Amino acid sequence: MKKVVFSIFLFYLIATTLFFIYLNITPDYLTCYKSDKCVSIKTPVFVDVNSVNNNVLKTIKNNLLFKTSTFYLNNKSNSLICELRIGTIPLKVLKISIIEQKDLIVMGRFVGIKLMTNGILVIGYSYVYSENSKPKIPAREAGVQIGDQIISANGQKLIDCDQLFKIINSSQGKTVTLLVKRGEYYKEVKIKPILSSEGVYKIGLWVRDGTSGIGTLTFVDKKRGTFGALGHGISDIDTNILLDLKEGQVYKAEVIDIKKNEYQGIGEVIGNIDESAVVGNILINSQFGVYGKLIDKDFLRYGVNYEVARAQDVRVGDGYIITDVSNSIQKFKVKIEKILPLYRNSTKAMVVKVTDKRLMKITGGIVQGMSGSPIIQDNKLVGAVTHVFMKEPDKGYAVFIENMINMTNRIR
Numbered sequence: 001m002k003k004v005v006f007s008i009f010l011f012y013l014i015a016t017t018l019f020f021i022y023l024n025i026t027p028d029y030l031t032c033y034k035s036d037k038c039v040s041i042k043t044p045v046f047v048d049v050n051s052v053n054n055n056v057l058k059t060i061k062n063n064l065l066f067k068t069s070t071f072y073l074n075n076k077s078n079s080l081i082c083e084l085r086i087g088t089i090p091l092k093v094l095k096i097s098i099i100e101q102k103d104l105i106v107m108g109r110f111v112g113i114k115l116m117t118n119g120i121l122v123i124g125y126s127y128v129y130s131e132n133s134k135p136k137i138p139a140r141e142a143g144v145q146i147g148d149q150i151i152s153a154n155g156q157k158l159i160d161c162d163q164l165f166k167i168i169n170s171s172q173g174k175t176v177t178l179l180v181k182r183g184e185y186y187k188e189v190k191i192k193p194i195l196s197s198e199g200v201y202k203i204g205l206w207v208r209d210g211t212s213g214i215g216t217l218t219f220v221d222k223k224r225g226t227f228g229a230l231g232h233g234i235s236d237i238d239t240n241i242l243l244d245l246k247e248g249q250v251y252k253a254e255v256i257d258i259k260k261n262e263y264q265g266i267g268e269v270i271g272n273i274d275e276s277a278v279v280g281n282i283l284i285n286s287q288f289g290v291y292g293k294l295i296d297k298d299f300l301r302y303g304v305n306y307e308v309a310r311a312q313d314v315r316v317g318d319g320y321i322i323t324d325v326s327n328s329i330q331k332f333k334v335k336i337e338k339i340l341p342l343y344r345n346s347t348k349a350m351v352v353k354v355t356d357k358r359l360m361k362i363t364g365g366i367v368q369g370m371s372g373s374p375i376i377q378d379n380k381l382v383g384a385v386t387h388v389f390m391k392e393p394d395k396g397y398a399v400f401i402e403n404m405i406n407m408t409n410r411i412r
Contacts, residue, residue, distance in 0.1 A: 112273025269369025
């Protein structure tokens with residue numbers, strides 16, 4: 001009896017282990033070109049494919065562990081959802097995008113980025129000191145929270161912080177009505193400003209209406225006239241909330257200095273932004289970067305045409321990044337150390353290490369401003385640098401270029 005129980009337990013353990021290995025090594029998403037006739041995926045055991053729209057024509061079974069299972073496609077549609085099964089047991093849903101093979105103009109050039117928010121972002125509280133009462137924070141008492149967006153005040157749509165300050169001060173202490181956006185919801189808040197000891201009426205908020213800085217333009221789609229930059233979204237430095245874009249521009253910029261990485265200190269690119277030289281208009285601020293329409297077509301002369309790699313084509317191994325840390329665009333050696341399948345659709349899909357001694361001498365690794373630097377492997381554009389490791393500044397995370405391209409496809 002004990003042997004039977006042990007055998008059942010062992011079978012369950014092996015089956016569970018195989019199942020979790022399967023979930024980890026089998027992707028949730030794949031991209032195919034319209035010219036592809038079949039798809040191959042790594043599986044711990046052979047699988048059958050059940051297509052919800054009958055776009056899978058044939059499956060080749062392979063009963064060897066950790067080999068590939070291949071299935072042939074009917075590429076008449078742009079997407080495909082498959083259920084992967086062992087016999088009649090459903091294991092996983094696989095989503096496949098079927099696209100045209102694509103080339104992009106790879107840039108790697110530093111640009112100035114300026115972004116204005118929809119409404120006014122609340123980033124903190126501040127006590128209002130008055131001669132006649134104890135210090136108070138009227139806005140907090142009325143229910144305004146950090147991270148809220150103030151859309152209007154007394155019915156006036158807000159353009160910038162100065163406009164809000166003027167409305168509050170001109171109230172002369174009478175109740176001010178704010179329209180506040182919190183997540184997807186809107187709320188009216190009534191606040192009575194306090195006359196501060198400086199003689200100005202205040203409600204006790206720190207607010208921000210935009211941001212600017214230096215980043216890297218990753219690529220331009222010449223056919224569509226669109227661009228992608230940064231590889232990660234622009235968030236408020238104090239609240240870490242992704243800024244709700246009202247409008248934004250990308251400008252030409254010139255590097256004037258580079259603060260190198262030091263022990264427990266991340267370096268940065270210091271540059272001058274030429275606001276008279278607009279490169280393009282920002283239309284999207286997303287978790288995968290900023291995207292928009294190119295205006296200055298002459299800017300394309302800095303780029304080089306590369307074929308785009310699919311996420312499943314990227315491998316652990318050597319590559320290089322493109323950046324203009326010396327005011328001239330150059331290639332620097334890197335190594336893709338890890339590919340993280342569970343983070344495929346994030347800005348931390350790969351771990352990249354700088355191996356080029358020249359770049360280490362100039363910057364000490366990856367510095368602020370290099371986000372968006374294109375990564376090339378096997379002469380294809382595979383991704384872009386997004387973050388630097390605080391304790392290992394020669395390493396950083398990167399995003400798959402697929403995710404960035406998907407964002408530009410939203411621009412019409």
